[in-house]
Amino acid sequence: MSASAPSSAVVTRFAPSPTGFLHIGGARTALFNYLFARHHGGSFRLRIEDTDRARSTDAAIAAILDGMGWLGLDHDDEIVYQFSRAARHAEVAHALLEAGHAYRCYATAEELEAMRAQQRAEKRPLRYDGRWRDRSDGPEGAPFVIRLKAPQTGEVTIDDKVQGPVTVANAELDDMVLLRSDGTPTYMLAVVVDDHDMGVTHVIRGDDHLNNAFRQLALIRAMNEVEGEWPEPIYAHIPLIHGADGAKLSKRHGALGVDAYRDQLGLLPEALENYLLRLGWGHGDDEVISRAQAIEWFSLEAVGRSPSRFDMKKLESVNGHYIRATGDARLTTLIQPKVESALARPLAPQDIELLQRSMAELKKRAPDLNSLAASALFYLRTRPIPMDEAALRLLASAPSGLLVRARAALAAVSPWVVPDLEAAARELATAEQLKLGAVAQPLRAALTGAGQSPGLFEVMEALGRDETLGRIDDAIAQTHETTSA
RNA sequence: GGUCCCUUCGUCUAGCGGUCAGGACGUCGCCCUCUCACGGCGAAAGCACGGGUUCGAUUCCCGUAGGGAUCACCA
Numbered sequence: 301m302s303a304s305a306p307s308s309a310v311v312t313r314f315a316p317s318p319t320g321f322l323h324i325g326g327a328r329t330a331l332f333n334y335l336f337a338r339h340h341g342g343s344f345r346l347r348i349e350d351t352d353r354a355r356s357t358d359a360a361i362a363a364i365l366d367g368m369g370w371l372g373l374d375h376d377d378e379i380v381y382q383f384s385r386a387a388r389h390a391e392v393a394h395a396l397l398e399a400g401h402a403y404r405c406y407a408t409a410e411e412l413e414a415m416r417a418q419q420r421a422e423k424r425p426l427r428y429d430g431r432w433r434d435r436s437d438g439p440e441g442a443p444f445v446i447r448l449k450a451p452q453t454g455e456v457t458i459d460d461k462v463q464g465p466v467t468v469a470n471a472e473l474d475d476m477v478l479l480r481s482d483g484t485p486t487y488m489l490a491v492v493v494d495d496h497d498m499g500v501t502h503v504i505r506g507d508d509h510l511n512n513a514f515r516q517l518a519l520i521r522a523m524n525e526v527e528g529e530w531p532e533p534i535y536a537h538i539p540l541i542h543g544a545d546g547a548k549l550s551k552r553h554g555a556l557g558v559d560a561y562r563d564q565l566g567l568l569p570e571a572l573e574n575y576l577l578r579l580g581w582g583h584g585d586d587e588v589i590s591r592a593q594a595i596e597w598f599s600l601e602a603v604g605r606s607p608s609r610f611d612m613k614k615l616e617s618v619n620g621h622y623i624r625a626t627g628d629a630r631l632t633t634l635i636q637p638k639v640e641s642a643l644a645r646p647l648a649p650q651d652i653e654l655l656q657r658s659m660a661e662l663k664k665r666a667p668d669l670n671s672l673a674a675s676a677l678f679y680l681r682t683r684p685i686p687m688d689e690a691a692l693r694l695l696a697s698a699p700s701g702l703l704v705r706a707r708a709a710l711a712a713v714s715p716w717v718v719p720d721l722e723a724a725a726r727e728l729a730t731a732e733q734l735k736l737g738a739v740a741q742p743l744r745a746a747l748t749g750a751g752q753s754p755g756l757f758e759v760m761e762a763l764g765r766d767e768t769l770g771r772i773d774d775a776i777a778q779t780h781e782t783t784s785a
Numbered sequence: 786g787g788u789c790c791c792u793u794c795g796u797c798u799a800g801c802g803g804u805c806a807g808g809a810c811g812u813c814g815c816c817c818u819c820u821c822a823c824g825g826c827g828a829a830a831g832c833a834c835g836g837g838u839u840c841g842a843u844u845c846c847c848g849u850a851g852g853g854a855u856c857a858c859c860a
Binding site: 317319349416424425426443469472473476477481482484487488490491506546575578583588606607609611664665690694725726735736737739740748750755756757 | 787807809858
């Protein structure tokens with residue numbers, strides 16, 4: 301199970317723990333790992349850190365896979381499930397133990413808690429005091445953990461590709477637990493062993509792991525002495541994403557799963573990717589960056605060192621851009637389920653065709669797929685269509701008889717195309733001594749049931765002659781009812 | 786509290802000793818216009834503070850302040 305890839309090849313990995321959805325920060329970490337690997341022609345691996353049996357769920361694994369699939373972050377090779385490698389982790393811990401780089405610690409949880417309480421009381425740093433470090437007189441048969449015998453003097457420097465050189469004194473680090481008393485590996489052990497065995501060359505992760513890196517390095521160095529061939533990976537700790545208020549993004553704080561960005565917010569995956577990429581990374585003045593360009597341009601050196609805040613407005617703007625750039629057929633497919641659910645009926649082929657024809661107009665005004673779907677509804681509603689307040693007001697304030705005369709003028713139009721329809725409307729406006737808007741707004745209300753919509757004449761053309769005239773008839777009838785009532 | 790990291794418009798960022806400190810989102814104004822958008826033009830808005838180094842600091846160094854991360858037999 302040792303590294304099979306050539307040592308020159310870049311190997312990165314994304315290693316989420318399946319305790320919940322794939323959140324926005326994780327998605328960005330995955331993206332950076334993906335881009336870095338692709339940029340260097342290396343491989344991007346996925347490891348599920350499911351050693352916490354109590355909190356790991358299959359549903360979370362599915363959600364993570366689903367999210368990565370949606371974002372198009374395809375990983376190489378098979379997925380590594382960390383829990384399945386527990387035996388190998390223990391093997392490494394025991395190798396360290398035999399070589400004298402680790403030791404058995406028999407301190408109980410209560411004992412350690414008392415130790416920390418005293419350290420707290422004395423306002424000293426909280427860390428394991430090494431009470432079993434140089435002892436071998438442990439009680440027979442008593443439970444013990446295996447701790448790393450870490451260097452206690454000197455200092456370690458990590459040349460982090462994002463943070464720059466970071467130095468910590470070894471005295472600050474205590475002897476971490478490698479193997480729990482029940483024989484299961486801790487996270488620290490598992491990560492290091494798995495990264496080594498998977499041939500990971502570059503560890504790109506959130507900077508909440510920066511402190512861990514020093515302890516992990518100590519473990520790697522110890523194994524390198526025991527076995528050799530345990531190269532130190534190159535580290536890159538990327539800053540976390542904060543919420544709009546500057547606080548860390550948490551589950552109750554705007555950190556939604558990527559599925560929510562897709563389903564609830566109606567985002568396009570390429571929009572989220574583009575936004576995430578620009579959060580903490582820049583390439584000159586470039587804002588809209590394709591996957592191919594991202595792969596070509598991505599570098600760790602260009603990743604910023606400060607945390608960035610999540611800005612929904614900008615995400616929406618990016619999303620709107622991508623919607624406008626997306627083909628009508630794809631957009632139609634994407635909103636079809638949303639439209640069907642709103643209309644409570646399946647769409648017929650002619651409905652879909654109508655949607656597709658209207659898409660060019662609709663997509664210019666939609667920041668997300670949900671509003672795109674909502675804005676398309678009026679095309680497909682069956683007569684008489686519902687009117688919102690603005691529409692009702694427009695119809696009520698229209699000059700008496702205007703709709704009737706407009707209907708007559710439009711009925712005479714042939715062919716039923718935008719320029720001719722508009723010409724007819726302008727002619728009528730002139731005859732009525734009205735501005736075009738005064739004619740258009742009541743018609744818009746009649747045809748769309750709203751005070752705002754895509755271009756009126758484009759709507760007429762898309763709706764077709766019969767439906768257009770029919771909806772005007774409905775409005776005329778309704779106006780009569782209202783006035784006579 | 787210890788340790789570590791960070792600090793350019795409200796937000797995301799460009800800048801890597803000499804720039805009118807650039808772009809984007811947002812905001813405001815104007816234009817386009819049948820509404821709303823899209824699009825176009827323009828405006829307001831920033832180097833956290835204090836010391837150095839230097840002929841010259843947004844840029845390099847040191848403090849201060851503020852923010853963040855982390856200190857488990859969680860990951």
